[in-house]
Structure formats: C-alpha cells, structure tokens
Amino acid sequence: MKQSDTKDLTLLGNQNTEYKADYCPEVLETFENQHQENNYFVKFNIPEFTSLCPMTGQPDFAAIYISYIPDVRMVESKSLKLYMFSFRNHGAYHEDCVNLIMNDLIDLMDPRYIEVWAKFTPRGGISIDPYCNYGKPGTMFEQMAVNRLMQHDMYPENINNR
Template structure:
C-alpha cells in the first residue's frame, strides 16, 4: 500500500512573513508600580513547517511593563500574521517573546501556549524574559 499523503503539502509561508512592523506601543503611566498585565487568546494559529497542517492554540502573554504597553489592535494583527507561517510550536512562543521584548523592554515577560492535540500529543510551551 502506498502512502498517498507522503507528497501532500500545503503552502507554508516563511517566518519573514511575521509582521513585526504592525506592532505599536503606548506609554505606561505607572512605571513605579508593580503591575502585571496578561493578554489571552484562543485564536492563535500557525502551521507545521513540514506538512503545512494548522496548529491551533491558546496563547497567554504576561508581563510587567517598565514604560511601554503594547497597543492591543496592533498585537491582534501581529498574532494574526502567524496564520500561514511554518513555525514549530516551541519556536512560536520564543518568537513572540523576542518580538515583544524588543518592542516593550519590559521588566519581565512570559509567553505560554497550549496547542491542540496532534497525533495524540498536546504541547505546552513557555518562554520567559529574563531567562532563569
């Protein structure tokens, strides 16, 4: 029996398509406070870089700002830009962390994702700044 799926592949975009240019920040008026901020979405999607099959997950971003907050509409557009990008689940959380730390320069940040089950396995990945 031949594997009719062996050569099947969906279009996958390169990580260069992740739109960091859309990200904007706004001033945080209380830098002396110990304020923790958390954003959550159940709509995070990317695709497997090898098969092009979609990965769906819940993404949570938690951070303690210094002087900047991420503007939420820009965050939504940024996260949506992952939609057809071929990126490993474990790399996706690190890429989000890297891009947001560069934008916001926070005191600390944690990016976590719980990806839907594929092949009987669920993935929970987390990346943090500063690294411990």
C-alpha cells in the first residue's frame, strides 16, 4: 500500500480513538484495492462480537465471519473493528445483525461478492447461525452468490464447544 492510499484514513494510527456506544456505520473507512485485476477473498474473523437482545436487553455473543471479493474499494480493518464494537449496546436480532453488516459493507465498498456468517452462542439451549451473501448483479458473482447460498452449510462443522 502506498502512503497516498492512506491519506483519507482518519482512524488508522490515530491514538485518540473514540468508541461509539451504539450502532455507527459512519465510522467505516475504505482504501483503494491495489489488485483490482485479481479476484481474491479477504476474510475477517470477529470472535468476540456482542449485541443486545432487543426484547430483553441481555447481551448476545457471536463469532462473525466476513468474506468478500473486493472491487475498487476495500474496508480498512481498524474502522471495521470500531464498527463491530458499535453493536455492543445496539438492540438487534441475530438475523438483523448479519444483514445490517452485509448491507453496510455493500454500501461502503460495492464489492464483487460478500458473505457474512454469524455463530451465536446458545440461549435457552438453541444457537442461531444466520448467513447472508450478495454477488454484484450482472456479473459471475451474482450466480456465485446463488450457488453458495444453496450449498451453504450442507456439511456443517462439528461444534462441541457451545
């Protein structure tokens, strides 16, 4: 990454970081993809995601996985961390969280492809693992999204730690 690519980033390297107390998509920042000629995945693993149940106000905990194929813009990771942290006091159902995250990242970056998968810890003996994805319309990634959605979780991993 060239130094000129980071000139518009306000959070990277900032020692006076402000942590938003509620959902804040405005904190997200991007930089230019230096390899636009290539199709490749970028994956973020967020093992300590928290949000609040909108009915009870109790915390919900999840591991969230974001995978995307960038086009022109990419999300800056510190801004993504702050964005994910902003859900800490936000009341939203599990399914709402993954769709909000995906839609905010689509609005931000206009990626070729993106998927968001959350694995929430159980409450009342039931865990909820919502998954959503998107492929840019009119491209091969639109069909990729359909295929991955139809194949999603056909061979689920064996989870014995929750």
